[in-house]
Amino acid sequence: MLNDDFHVAIIMDGNGRWAKAKGLARTAGHLKGSDNVRNIAIAASELGVTHLTLYAFSTENWKRAKDEVNYIMKLPGVFFEKYMDEFIERGYRMNIIGKLDELPKKTYDVLIDAMEKSKDNTGLVLTICMNYGSQMELINAAEAYARDVKEGKAELPLTNEVFESYLMTKGLPMVDLLIRTSGEQRISNYLLYQIAYAELVFCEEAWPEFDKEVLKRCLDEYNKRDRRFGGVKNV
Ligand code: FPP
DSSP, X not given: OOOSSOEEEEXXXXXXXXXXXXXXXXXXXXHHHHHXXXXXXXHHHHTTOSEEEEEEEETTGGGSOHHHHHHHHHHHHHXXXXXXXXXXXXXXXXXXXXXXXXXXXXXXHHHHHHHHHXXXXXXXXXXXXXXXXXXXXXXXXXXXXXXXXXXXXXXXXXXXXXXXXXXXXXXXXXXXXXXEOTTOOOOTTOSTTTTTTOEEEEOSSOGGGOOHHHHHHHHHHHXXXXXXXXXXXXX
């Protein structure tokens, strides 16, 4: 059983290795991975997930080869061209977070358009993190809050609730389950504040081969965990 508001965040890792193992270019892995975003959004929604947050491009990913970065920047255009109508029909709301103003103009426009077109939808909230990094998010939030205090628009002491309203994830519930694909077990600057009490599940499958069955397995694993939020178990 999942809570009414159930937030799954995924680090979609392993596109490059998946492609290499098949003798394909890394970009083929990213293309397959982006199509899988659609499949997993549908699967997640069908399984009772209300919020799905995916790590598509980090503030550190600019270090990759220029061709690969350019390819990933074009993917949102390809992706929404293929799937936006279906997402609207299904009632999904697109939410994009990250330093969007540093993205190429075309990528930026596509992402803003996807949010705008789906803003009144009430189904699955699909958040895509694009040029996102948690440390950058926390530092920006701290700066914005300090500025507001200085200008008399906010006051001390700072509460969790107020601080959360300065984060890019404003309005989203805290993460319940964090999944990382392809066997790596690290957080990579992802949602550091928001995963405070999340359950972590790592799976061996690369993102392009992560399907509804694997997602179900991760949810089953979550359901076996005993979440205590720092309290003690009721016996
Ligand atoms: C990590 O795998 C994956 C990425 C950095 C890119 C993920 C992007 C997508 C799945 C497409 C995003 C889709 C939209 C719609 C924006 P990796 O390349 O680091 O894999 P590796 O560890 O095997 O090299």
